[in-house]
Amino acid sequence: MKNDQKQNQTTNLFSSPMHFYTLFTYFLLFSSGLVIGIAFSPYLKPLPFISNLNQLSNIPPPPPPLPNTSPTISNQTKSFERNFSFGSKENLKPPPNAMHDMEDKELMWRASMVPQIHQFPFKQRVPKIAFLFLARGDLPLAPLWEKFFEGHKGLYSIYVHSNPSFNGTVARDSVFYGRRVLSKKVEWGKFNMVEAERRLLANALLDFSNQRFVLLSESCIPLFNFSTIYSYLVGSTKTFVEAYDLPGPTGRGRYKHRLKPLITREQWLKGSQWFEMDRDLALEVISDQKYFLAFKRMCKSYSCYADEHYLPTFVSMRLGWRNSNKSLTWVDWSRGGHHPFRFNRQHVTIELLNKMRSGSHCEYNGERSNICFLFARKFLPSTLARLLLFAPKVMKFN
Numbered sequence: 001m002k003n004d005q006k007q008n009q010t011t012n013l014f015s016s017p018m019h020f021y022t023l024f025t026y027f028l029l030f031s032s033g034l035v036i037g038i039a040f041s042p043y044l045k046p047l048p049f050i051s052n053l054n055q056l057s058n059i060p061p062p063p064p065p066l067p068n069t070s071p072t073i074s075n076q077t078k079s080f081e082r083n084f085s086f087g088s089k090e091n092l093k094p095p096p097n098a099m100h101d102m103e104d105k106e107l108m109w110r111a112s113m114v115p116q117i118h119q120f121p122f123k124q125r126v127p128k129i130a131f132l133f134l135a136r137g138d139l140p141l142a143p144l145w146e147k148f149f150e151g152h153k154g155l156y157s158i159y160v161h162s163n164p165s166f167n168g169t170v171a172r173d174s175v176f177y178g179r180r181v182l183s184k185k186v187e188w189g190k191f192n193m194v195e196a197e198r199r200l201l202a203n204a205l206l207d208f209s210n211q212r213f214v215l216l217s218e219s220c221i222p223l224f225n226f227s228t229i230y231s232y233l234v235g236s237t238k239t240f241v242e243a244y245d246l247p248g249p250t251g252r253g254r255y256k257h258r259l260k261p262l263i264t265r266e267q268w269l270k271g272s273q274w275f276e277m278d279r280d281l282a283l284e285v286i287s288d289q290k291y292f293l294a295f296k297r298m299c300k301s302y303s304c305y306a307d308e309h310y311l312p313t314f315v316s317m318r319l320g321w322r323n324s325n326k327s328l329t330w331v332d333w334s335r336g337g338h339h340p341f342r343f344n345r346q347h348v349t350i351e352l353l354n355k356m357r358s359g360s361h362c363e364y365n366g367e368r369s370n371i372c373f374l375f376a377r378k379f380l381p382s383t384l385a386r387l388l389l390f391a392p393k394v395m396k397f398n
């Protein structure tokens with residue numbers, strides 16, 4: 001019945017002469033628009049064509065959706081679009097300090113964006129490793145790192161977070177030049193350490209070619225050459241965030257009952273802050289609001305040490321099955337105390353380096369391997385000369 005009625009209406013539309021003329025007028029208007037469009041099409045600007053990955057990295061993400069809500073945001077955005085380099089090697093004309101002036105809130109929001117098309121539009125896709133240096137001030141071992149990075153441009157990006165009061169300079173031809181991110185104060189054992197780690201991760205996520213993310217300090221050294229470390233990290237099926245359950249006052253004893261029921265005592269884990277993660281995990285970490293804010297509110301004192309508990313706990317709850325639960329950074333806690341052992345000049349020997357490089361066994365992609373650590377700490381500035389001497393021989397730097 002109903003179908004019949006509809007059909008009648010449609011037939012009536014065309015049979016009535018008045019409707020027919022209306023439709024005919026619309027048709028004329030439409031076709032003249034088409035003709036004008038075709039005639040002028042040679043004068044229209046073609047869309048920009050992106051031919052390689054670096055150009056992709058240079059495209060700023062879309063501006064915030066509400067341009068007029070806050071003058072601060074739109075000013076920041078304007079300055080961001082003018083100056084932001086995304087860490088691409090061609091376009092590196094950075095201002096001496098930060099690569100952009102975004103505050104944490106805007107930075108996390110931009111960094112959390114994920115492309116919805118999964119195939120890369122280019123033939124070659126070269127993943128990069130982001131080296132995140134969380135430092136107080138200077139990088140005294142920078143000459144060793146310079147040697148490490150030499151000849152591998154395009155396969156890494158560097159980000160440095162240092163105390164805002166640090167005013168040291170970096171040589172123009174250094175790999176660290178212009179790589180300092182907008183930084184805030186960081187205190188040992190405080191929650192602002194976690195915020196600095198997230199800030200570094202978010203900065204590195206803005207560059208879509210960064211696929212693996214390593215956190216390092218000014219006292220860290222590489223234990224292998226770049227090509228070995230690169231293939232180890234890029235080829236790994238697992239992430240490396242140390243996470244374990246430690247009974248006693250320095251582990252479970254730091255649990256805060258106010259975290260219940262969000263985090264139970266059984267879920268509360270400990271681990272070294274020196275992580276290595278992939279893009280998926282890094283995105284989870286910087287997008288987390290729930291656990292991050294709970295820790296910020298309830299684990300801010302010196303007796304809680306959020307930097308040793310937030311990531312192990314959160315990562316295990318969220319993507320624990322993809323985590324190796326161990327760190328790639330060698331450290332000597334065997335002598336007790338609140339800080340790991342610090343190596344000075346005379347401690348640095350070929351034997352020590354070889355012990356760190358291959359003195360133990362662990363699993364890599366389901367197979368037994370004698371490479372368990374790619375980095376080591378803590379090395380005092382006085383170790384530099386001997387490290388530079390041994391590096392070509394022991395670590396096979398080219």
Ligand SMILES: *[C@@H]1O[C@H](CO)[C@@H](O)[C@H](O)[C@H]1NC(C)=O
Nearest residue numbers: 070071072073074075076078
């Ligand atoms: C932002 O720009 C407006 C004008 O566009 C100006 O009045 C205001 O002072 C600027 N704010 C900052 C923080 O620079």
Ligand SMILES: *[C@@H]1O[C@H](CO)[C@@H](O)[C@H](O)[C@H]1NC(C)=O
Nearest residue numbers: 079082083095098099100101
């Ligand atoms: C961005 O570039 C302009 C010049 O084009 C400069 O005046 C401004 O200070 C730069 N902003 C940052 C954050 O470096």
Ligand SMILES: *[C@@H]1O[C@H](CO)[C@@H](O)[C@H](O)[C@H]1NC(C)=O
Nearest residue numbers: 137163164165166167168169
């Ligand atoms: C750097 O900071 C120190 C104090 O922390 C100050 O004495 C020195 O003058 C500053 N140098 C420059 C170039 O601003």
Ligand SMILES: *[C@@H]1O[C@H](CO)[C@@H](O)[C@H](O)[C@H]1NC(C)=O
Nearest residue numbers: 316317320321322323324325
């Ligand atoms: C790491 O711990 C998680 C639980 O948090 C577990 O699911 C995973 O299998 C562990 N990984 C390894 C390599 O043991």
Ligand SMILES: *[C@@H]1O[C@H](CO)[C@@H](O)[C@H](O)[C@H]1NC(C)=O
Nearest residue numbers: 224225227228395396397398
């Ligand atoms: C890096 O070190 C490995 C051994 O660990 C060596 O086989 C390789 O040739 C080195 N790579 C370069 C580019 O020197």
